[in-house]
Amino acid sequence: MDKVDIQASNANILKDHGSDNKLNVSYGGPKIGRYVSASSNISTGYLLLSESPVGSVLYKDKCGSHCVYCFSRLVAGYPCEACCDVAFCSPICRKKKKASFHQFECRYQEFLTGLGISSIGRLALRLITSKPFDYFLKIRKYLNDTNETLESNRSLITRNLDVIQFNAHEVYEFVRKDNQNLKPSKQIAIGLAIYQRASYMNHSCKGEPIFDNYGPTFYFKETKDRQKELKDRYWFNCNCQACQENWSLLNDLISIPKESLSYNKKLKQDSFKDLIHFIESNYVDGKMPTESIVRAIDKFRTVCYNMGSVHYLNK
Structure with missing residues (x-):
């Protein structure tokens, strides 16, 4: 080729x-x-x-509370007909799963668990098992069509692991106390996916x-701690504005007097447009970072989370 x-x-x-x-x-x-x-x-x-993920895996401790196919929280789960390790939110997801990777992984669930394989390892396997058998038959004719040096079996096996290590994203569920208040709330990681x-x-x-966003935020972690975490996990030196200018933590940021803000309207809870207007107006007028802008951005992030998968503790 x-x-x-x-x-x-x-x-x-x-x-x-x-x-x-x-x-x-x-x-x-x-x-x-x-x-x-x-x-x-x-x-x-x-x-x-x-976009939809190329592959995804539900964390093992969530397999009893979430659908292993679409990651929705289970109300009354539908079990797999052949194993007791996973559950589905509906017969539709169970049927899709049966026609997809679970048909290959089902019989080996206990074996994989016994090996102690990590979520990254399971996702690497999922990238292979999620492909239909016909896919491998179609590419078979290209296996010997290469001018490059053939890689070792070991490098071929670990390639997906290397790709996932740097490109996988955690999938989160947003948990709120009720449907009236955004806080208290928190994010819970329920799986891994690669896009x-x-x-x-x-x-x-x-x-x-x-x-x-690779995880650590400047207003909760100091620059040296953020950079060490990113270097250890992703092997790169972060040169974002917050790192270059060594921005302070949230509690150490300066506060802009209310009368100096170009947009001083009291934000209504869940008011998305007001929040966006506030951020855009004061990001231009004030020099980042300031306490008011950082708190507004953090609330904006919370509102965005609320647009995804949400679970209410009190119903």
Whole structure:
């Protein structure tokens, strides 16, 4: 097979996949690789990309409380007909699962559990078992069609593990006390997933890369702790604005007097438009970071979580 021209293949990689012309995929050379950049300024709250995962796994301790196929919380679960390790939210998910990877994994559930295989290892396996058998028959004819040095069996086996280590995203469920108040609330990790196009996410300003949140936030963790965590787990040195300027923790940030704010309207609970207006107005007027803007961004993040999978403790 001919090698794919990386630069030429960038143009349409996001087209027709929940994105629009605000995003471009660029190639920054061997060191940077491919990344998503903004082709125009992007407003706060704008949905950049929506896509289904290439593969996903539910954490083992959630297999009794969530559907192993769609990750929905179970009310009255439907068991697998052949094993007692997983459950489904509906006969539809059970049927889809049976026709997908579970037909291969079902009989080996106890074996995999006994091995103590990690969630990353299970996701690496899932990338293979989620493919239909016909897929492997179709690519069989290309196995010997290569001019490159053949890799060892070991490197082929561990390739998916290496890919997942740096590209997998945790899947969260947003837990609230009731449907009247956003707080108290918390995020609970329920699984791992890997996405084909979201993996290219490396601001909202034209020509700049689109960055993904890798977990640690500047207002809860000091710069040295954030950088150590990212270096140990993802093998890169973070050069974001917060790291370069060594931004302070939330409790140490300066507070802007209310009378100096360009937008001093009292925010209504769950008022998404008010929150966006507040952030955009004061991000321009005030120098980041300030306590009021950081708290507004944190609340904005909470509102975004509420748009996903939500579980209410009190109903």
